[in-house]
Amino acid sequence: MARSTPEIPNASMADIAFLLLTFFLVTTTIPNNKGLSIALPPPPEANPPEDVKIQERNMFKIQINSSDALLIEGEPREDIRTLKDEIKAFILNNGKDPSSSDNPEKAIVSFKTDRGTSHKRFIELLDIVQAAYYDIYAEQAGVSNAEFRAAASDLSIPSNKAIYEKGRAGIPLNISIADPTKVGN
Amino acid sequence: MAKFKKKTNVKQDIPTSSMPDVVFMLLFFFMVTTEMRKTSLEVKQQIPKATQLRKLMRKSLVANLYVGEPTKVQQYGKEPKIQADDLFIDTKDIIRWVNEQKAKLDEVERDQITVSLKVDKDAKRGLIADIETELRKANARKLLYSTLEDNDQN
Incomplete structure (x- = not known):
């Protein structure tokens, strides 16, 4: 005996699925929880400024001005490709070179920016230091x-x-980020 | 002529019966990998790229601050502004904002709050340094500069 099998029409299923897909595409975002992580120093009031003498040789100075130009250890610099290796050599000097750091614990990479320095440039340099x-x-x-x-x-x-x-x-991880100077804004 | 007719007899339909399955698969992919938009961005966000990224594991401990030029320049001007949740805040409001965010967390976890700064690449260091100073005062000292992954160099 032939019995008619009940069928659900499924031609529109694809349309419904597309509709749902479009809804999710529009209302959601891909989460971005990645970035450069740093720890800020304690609040300014907590420790009154005392003159801590840091020897010149233990500081690796990176300065960026308001037009994003660089001074590395007091020297103007354009090419930053070798910078990572220089910082690594500076940290791991262990007193060999008398003009470089005493040991990794004393070595400090010091950042100084201007208020007009762009965030992009700052991240670029911070990335290199963290890479080192x-x-x-x-x-x-x-x-x-x-x-x-x-x-x-x-x-x-x-x-x-x-x-x-x-x-x-x-x-x-001795990265010091100083308060910016106020030349450009 | 007969020969040509035979050739045109080829079946031309693309099978569409598996289309719903394909679309559902896409749908599930997006449902799993994305999350709902909580805030609508009112500032320009072109996040800079970097290579040395760290991932934040505990999302409940993260509070987001967006910094950039307002998208509605006519209304708010061109100066970069700070957006928290759905509104613009001033640097002096940051301490209050941090305390609000901390209040949402369990007491034992309040010190572990991480502020994720999503800063437009054209924003200036001055404003960000001001934010950092306020965050230090508010004792929220874990900071993450949100960046995208730069695949060119590594």
Whole structure:
């Protein structure tokens, strides 16, 4: 006996799915939780300015003016491709070169910008300095740079924490970002 | 002539029965990887690129500040402004804003709040330094300059 099988029309299914898809495309965003992470110093009032003498040799000075031009250690500079290696050499000097740092704990990379410096330029330089530090950490921990950063992002996992602590041992992330000067605005 | 007729007899329909499946797959992909827009951006956002990115794991601990030139230049002028949630705030309001954000968190986690600064690449350091000073005063010292991944160099 032939029985008519009930059928649901599904020709419009694709249309409905497209409609839903378009709705989600329009109302959602792809989350971006990535960026350059830094820790700010304690509030200005908490520790009154005392003259801490930092030896000239332990400072790697990076200055950026309001037209985004650079002074590295007092010298004007255009090409910044070799900068990362210079910073690495500076941090890991350990007293060999008398004009460079005593040891990684004392070495400080100092940033000074102007109020008119663009954010893009600042990020570009900060990226290079952080690249130098992360390269050193990764090498000390025996992993690649990307692996070290991934481990540092989630310290709740014990193996990540071990990598992080091994890499950071004896080398603090000494990046100092000074208050900007007020030449251009 | 007969020969030609035979050739035109080829079936030309593209099978569409799997189309809903394909579209649903796309739909699920977008549903999983994206999140709902919470704020509508009122400032220009061209985020700079960098290579040494760190990822934030705990999204509940992140508070976003957007900085850039207002999109409605006629109404708000060309000077970069700070947007928090859905409104523009002044630098002096940042401490209050941070405290509001901290109040949303559990007491034990309040010190771990991370401020994600989404800054347009043309914004100036002066304004951002002012924000940083206020954040230091508000004791929210974990900061993330939001950037995009730069794949050219690595």
